[in-house]
Amino acid sequence: MFFAAALNAQFLPQAAPAAQPEAAQPAPSAKVKTPAKAAQPAAPVQSSNVSVSPSTSLDSGTLERTQDKLFDVESDSIDFENGSFKWKGRTFDLGSSRIVRARFERYLAMDLSDQNFDSYQKILKEITASLAPAAIDALDPDERDAIVKAAWSKLYEAAEYDIDNDGCIAISNCVYQVWRMASEYRKADIREKLAIADAKKTARETESLERKIASDNYMAQRRAMESPKSTRVVPPTIGANQVANQLKELAEAFGKKSLKTAEKTAVGAQAILQFQSQTMSFLTARKFQHATISAYFYRVLFKGSFQNFEVGKDEFAKFYPISNMLPTNDLMESLATEARNDVRESMISVNSLYDSGQRYSALMRLMETFMLGENEPSVRAFDFEKKKVLHAIYRDVMLLKDLADNRDLAAIEEALQRIGALANDFPSHEAYSKIRIARQASNLKIMQARAAAFNGNLDDAKAALEEAAIIWPLNPELDKFTDEVMKMSVGASKYVARFDELLERQNYREIMDSAAEFGIALRDSPEKIAKLKEIVGNVSQIDFLIAQAHELNLQGNSYVAWELLEKARSIDAADPILARAMASLAPSVADYVQILDKARLAEKSGRGVEALNLYLRAQDIFPTSQTCREGIERMSNSFPSFK
Amino acid sequence: MKGKFNPVIIAVAIPVLAIAFAIGSVFYKRSATSRSDAFPTAAYVDSPASFFGNRYVLKAQVESQLAYKAGSGRLLCVRAPDGARVAIVVPVEIGRNIQAGQKYGFDVEVMSNGVLMVRGLEKF
Known part of the structure; x- marks a missing residue:
C-alpha cells in the first residue's frame, strides 16, 4: 500500500510538485524579446483601472528560471479535483478532470500541421494592428469608420480557417449588430424628438387653454358681481371639459415621449450588452486572441462612458475572486494580452526543455500551458513529432498510476525504463528504490512463509504469504510457493521417500530447494x-x-x-x-x-x-x-x- | 754423566704441544664442516625422504620454535638463505640456548622418515 501511495504521489501529473505551472517569478517580462512579441500591436494595454504588473509575467527564456518554476509550489496550479485552472489569481473552469485529460490527450494525438497558422495569424495581426488605439485614435471619424469596416471584413477571411472555430464570425456579428443598432438608435432618436415636440406643443396648448378658461371665468364672475339682480355667485362652467381633454392629451404626449426615450435606450443597451457578453465569453473560454480583437472593436465602436462592463459581474467575480475591481473593456483586453504572453513564453520553455532532453518537464509545462491557452495558435502549432514523443511519455506516466495501484512491479519497471529512454529528467530513482524495497519485502515474507512451513506452522506460513501478496501480488515466488504447496498436497509420503533418496545420494542442494515441502512432510x-x-x-x-x-x-x-x-x-x-x-x-x-x-x-x-x-x-x-x-x-x- | 732430563725443555714443550693441538683441532673441525655439501632446500621440501642418510650444513636463521618436548628436543623452523623455511630437530643433547633470530650453521643428517636431525651447530 505504501508503495502505491508513493508512486501515486510521485508520478501523477496532477499530484507531482513538478506539475505546478510556471512560477510567478519576479522576472521582468521586458527581458523576453521574442519575434512574436515584437509583432504585437503597440500599446494594447492602456487602462489605468487595471493593475497588471509586468513583474508578474512569466519569463521562460532560461533553463535556470524554468527549473525554479518546476519547484515553485506557490505558483499557478491546476486543480483536477475541481476541474479548474488557477492562473495568477484568476480561476478558469476547465470541466471535469476526465474531460480535461481527454482533451489534452486528443491534442497530443492530433496532427495540426496541415493548418496554415502563419496565414491565419497574419490576418489577425493585421486586424489588431489596424485597430490598435495608437493607430486609430489619431484618425478623423470617416477614416476611422473605413478602418473599422476593413478590419471587420478581414474577420470573415480569418473565419475561413478551421483553427478559428468561428470566433471571428462571432466578433463580426457583434460589430454588425452594433451598426444595425446604431441605425435603429438614430430612428428611435428621431421618434423620441418628435414625441418630445408633440408633448411640448400639447403642453403649450393646455397652458393657453387654461389661461383662456381662467380669463373667461374671471370675466363671467365679474359680470355676475356687477349685475344688481344677481344674488349668488355664478360658478365658472366654461371650458372644464376642454381642459380635461387637453390634460389627457398632454399626459399621452409625455407618455409617448418616455416610451420613445426608453426604446432608444434599450436599442443602445442591447448592442452594448451583447458585445460585452461576447468579450467576456472569449476571455473565460481562454480564447485570448479573440478576446483582444473583440475588446479592440468595442473600444472603437463605443465611447468612453460605455467602457465599464454591465454584464458578467458575477462571472467576473468568480473568475477574479481576489480582486474587487470592476470589469472594464480595458481590463478584459489587458488580461487577454497578459495570458497570451504567458502562453507564448511557456511554449518557448516547452521547446527549450524538449530540445535539451528534459521531456518530462516539457510535458508538464505543455500541460499547464495547454490549460491556459489551448486555443492559442502557439499551442496549437506545436510540432506534431514532439507531441508524439510527449504523448508516449504521458501515456506511460498515466499507466504508472494504474500499475502502482495494482502493484505490478515488473510492469512499473518496464514503464520507467521506457520513460527514462525518452526523458532524462524523469525522477525515477526513488521509484526504482521503492520497487527494490517492495520486491525484497515480498520475498522476505515468502521466505518467512517457507520457514514457517518448514517448522510445520501452517498458520504463520499463510499469514506471511498473505502479506507477501499484498506487497507484490504478482511476485513469481508466490506462484512457485503455491506450486510447492500444491505438490505437497499430493502426498506427504512421496516427499518422505524423496527425502530419503536425496539424503542417500547426499544431494543436499535439492533437499535445500524443497526444504519447505520436506519440512511439512517430515513434521512427524x-x-x-x-x-x-x-x-x-x-x-x-x-x-x-x-x-x-x-x-x-x-x-x-x-x-x-x-x-x-x-x-x-x-x-x-x-x-x-x-x-x-x-x-x-x-x-x-x-x-x-x-x-x-x-x-x-x-x-x-x-x-x-x-x-x-x-x-x-x-x-x-x-x-x-x-x-x-x-x-x-x-x-x-x-x-x-x-x- | 749428568742427568739427560732437562726440565726446561719439558716446560717449553708442553705449551707448544698444547698450542699445536689446539690449532690442529680447529683446522680439523673446519675441514670436517667444509667437507659437507650445501643443503638443497627446495628439493628437500618436495621429497625429504629421498635424501635419507645424507649430511649437510644448513646455514639458516632460527625463526620460531614449533614444538618442544622435554627429554626429546625441540622442533625449530629455520629460514635458509634462499628464503625457504624448513623444520629441523635439535636433540636435547645439543643443549644450546637457541633463540629466534640467531644464525647457525647446522650440521644436519636426513633421517629415514625425512627428519632433519641436527648433529652439530655452529653460530655465525
Whole structure:
C-alpha cells in the first residue's frame, strides 16, 4: 500500500510538485524579446483601472528560471479535483478532470500541421494592428469608420480557417449588430424628438387653454358681481371639459415621449450588452486572441462612458475572486494580452526543455500551458513529432498510476525504463528504490512463509504469504510457493521417500530447494527434521561463505576468498556449487593451492615431515592462512621424532 | 754423566704441544664442516625422504620454535638463505640456548622418515 501511495504521489501529473505551472517569478517580462512579441500591436494595454504588473509575467527564456518554476509550489496550479485552472489569481473552469485529460490527450494525438497558422495569424495581426488605439485614435471619424469596416471584413477571411472555430464570425456579428443598432438608435432618436415636440406643443396648448378658461371665468364672475339682480355667485362652467381633454392629451404626449426615450435606450443597451457578453465569453473560454480583437472593436465602436462592463459581474467575480475591481473593456483586453504572453513564453520553455532532453518537464509545462491557452495558435502549432514523443511519455506516466495501484512491479519497471529512454529528467530513482524495497519485502515474507512451513506452522506460513501478496501480488515466488504447496498436497509420503533418496545420494542442494515441502512432510519424524535442519544450515552457511568469497575476490583478496571456500569445503566438500566456485577461483591462487594440496596429500599419506615443510612453504605465500597455521600445528604436534 | 732430563725443555714443550693441538683441532673441525655439501632446500621440501642418510650444513636463521618436548628436543623452523623455511630437530643433547633470530650453521643428517636431525651447530 505504501508503495502505491508513493508512486501515486510521485508520478501523477496532477499530484507531482513538478506539475505546478510556471512560477510567478519576479522576472521582468521586458527581458523576453521574442519575434512574436515584437509583432504585437503597440500599446494594447492602456487602462489605468487595471493593475497588471509586468513583474508578474512569466519569463521562460532560461533553463535556470524554468527549473525554479518546476519547484515553485506557490505558483499557478491546476486543480483536477475541481476541474479548474488557477492562473495568477484568476480561476478558469476547465470541466471535469476526465474531460480535461481527454482533451489534452486528443491534442497530443492530433496532427495540426496541415493548418496554415502563419496565414491565419497574419490576418489577425493585421486586424489588431489596424485597430490598435495608437493607430486609430489619431484618425478623423470617416477614416476611422473605413478602418473599422476593413478590419471587420478581414474577420470573415480569418473565419475561413478551421483553427478559428468561428470566433471571428462571432466578433463580426457583434460589430454588425452594433451598426444595425446604431441605425435603429438614430430612428428611435428621431421618434423620441418628435414625441418630445408633440408633448411640448400639447403642453403649450393646455397652458393657453387654461389661461383662456381662467380669463373667461374671471370675466363671467365679474359680470355676475356687477349685475344688481344677481344674488349668488355664478360658478365658472366654461371650458372644464376642454381642459380635461387637453390634460389627457398632454399626459399621452409625455407618455409617448418616455416610451420613445426608453426604446432608444434599450436599442443602445442591447448592442452594448451583447458585445460585452461576447468579450467576456472569449476571455473565460481562454480564447485570448479573440478576446483582444473583440475588446479592440468595442473600444472603437463605443465611447468612453460605455467602457465599464454591465454584464458578467458575477462571472467576473468568480473568475477574479481576489480582486474587487470592476470589469472594464480595458481590463478584459489587458488580461487577454497578459495570458497570451504567458502562453507564448511557456511554449518557448516547452521547446527549450524538449530540445535539451528534459521531456518530462516539457510535458508538464505543455500541460499547464495547454490549460491556459489551448486555443492559442502557439499551442496549437506545436510540432506534431514532439507531441508524439510527449504523448508516449504521458501515456506511460498515466499507466504508472494504474500499475502502482495494482502493484505490478515488473510492469512499473518496464514503464520507467521506457520513460527514462525518452526523458532524462524523469525522477525515477526513488521509484526504482521503492520497487527494490517492495520486491525484497515480498520475498522476505515468502521466505518467512517457507520457514514457517518448514517448522510445520501452517498458520504463520499463510499469514506471511498473505502479506507477501499484498506487497507484490504478482511476485513469481508466490506462484512457485503455491506450486510447492500444491505438490505437497499430493502426498506427504512421496516427499518422505524423496527425502530419503536425496539424503542417500547426499544431494543436499535439492533437499535445500524443497526444504519447505520436506519440512511439512517430515513434521512427524523428529530425527529427519533434525537432519533436514542440519542440511539447511550447512547449505546456507556454504552459500554465505561462497558469497563472501566472491565479494573478497572482487576486492582482490583472492587468498582470503580461497580460505573461505576452504572453510566451506570443510562443511561439505561435495557441494557442486562450492566446487564450481573453487574451480573458478583456483587459477588466481594456483601457486598456493598446488602446495596446499600437496601438503594435504602428504599429511594424508602419513608423510608428516613433508607435509610440515609444505605447509610452511604455503604459509610463505599466504601468511595469514588459517589452513596453513592449523596444518603446521597439527604436523608439529605429531612430528615423528617427537612420538 | 749428568742427568739427560732437562726440565726446561719439558716446560717449553708442553705449551707448544698444547698450542699445536689446539690449532690442529680447529683446522680439523673446519675441514670436517667444509667437507659437507650445501643443503638443497627446495628439493628437500618436495621429497625429504629421498635424501635419507645424507649430511649437510644448513646455514639458516632460527625463526620460531614449533614444538618442544622435554627429554626429546625441540622442533625449530629455520629460514635458509634462499628464503625457504624448513623444520629441523635439535636433540636435547645439543643443549644450546637457541633463540629466534640467531644464525647457525647446522650440521644436519636426513633421517629415514625425512627428519632433519641436527648433529652439530655452529653460530655465525
